[in-house]
Amino acid sequence: GDSVTQMEGPVTLSEEAFLTINCTYTATGYPSLFWYVQYPGEGLQLLLKATKADDKGSNKGFEATYRKETTSFHLEKGSVQVSDSAVYFCALSDRRKGGSEKLVFGKGMKLTVNP
Amino acid sequence: DAGVIQSPRHEVTEMGQEVTLRCKPISGHDYLFWYRQTMMRGLELLIYFNNNVPIDDSGMPEDRFSAKMPNASFSTLKIQPSEPRDSAVYFCASSPNPAVDTEAFFGQGTRLTVV
Numbered sequence: 001g002d003s004v005t006q007m008e009g010p011v012t013l014s015e016e017a018f019l020t021i022n023c024t025y026t027a028t029g030y031p032s033l034f035w036y037v038q039y040p041g042e043g044l045q046l047l048l049k050a051t052k053a054d055d056k057g058s059n060k061g062f063e064a065t066y067r068k069e070t071t072s073f074h075l076e077k078g079s080v081q082v083s084d085s086a087v088y089f090c091a092l093s094d095r096r097k098g099g100s101e102k103l104v105f106g107k108g109m110k111l112t113v114n115p
Numbered sequence: 116d117a118g119v120i121q122s123p124r125h126e127v128t129e130m131g132q133e134v135t136l137r138c139k140p141i142s143g144h145d146y147l148f149w150y151r152q153t154m155m156r157g158l159e160l161l162i163y164f165n166n167n168v169p170i171d172d173s174g175m176p177e178d179r180f181s182a183k184m185p186n187a188s189f190s191t192l193k194i195q196p197s198e199p200r201d202s203a204v205y206f207c208a209s210s211p212n213p214a215v216d217t218e219a220f221f222g223q224g225t226r227l228t229v230v
Contacts, residue, residue, distance in 0.1 A: 034218070043119070043206055043221030044158075089158065102148065102171065103219055107157035
């Protein structure tokens with residue numbers, strides 16, 4: 001079945017450091033790919049998404065590019081802030097005809113950014 | 116819209132007691148999902164509904180768990196009898212028609228502690 005594998009961490013960075021969180025997926029169809037973020041005590045929120053190969057999703061300085069050839073959707077930010085401290089989840093959904101509408105999540109990676 | 120609303124936010128109960136978690140999805144969303152989050156297993160899909168009908172309950176751990184969606188604006192997840200290993204954060208999420216947009220909107224979760 002469909003699956004997502006991502007870095008699990010936890011990871012601690014200093015403010016203004018570069019961030020990469022790796023995510024790879026396995027899917028038999030043509031999935032849409034997502035990054036969700038969970039701030040302390042909150043539910044998950046969509047951070048960005050990409051629905052087809054070579055699409056780049058971006059939001060709040062974060063970026064991720066849908067790479068079909070490497071089945072990857074790595075999340076990057078050039079300069080992290082303390083407010084980026086959260087848990088980050090990579091996810092996919094398979095919208096092919098007859099596919100499941102559910103989201104499949106990775107295990108999440110906790111990021112702490114220190115001032 | 117106020118978003119997905121879950122209640123209660125926190126629940127502490129004794130082993131053997133019945134627990135009912137509640138969810139109000141975003142109006143107009145056809146899909147509703149129940150997830151469980153633990154440190155050990157991450158985010159697990161328990162069950163999801165389409166137009167109030169359960170579509171996939173393969174993630175429900177055992178017969179002690181049941182979920183209902185009597186109408187488009189309300190769903191419950193019930194655990195009877197509860198056990199300490201059920202302690203987790205339970206999230207409800209809703210989504211518009213996945214053929215159009217598969218983003219899921221999450222509630223803030225219910226933190227369940229079974230002692």
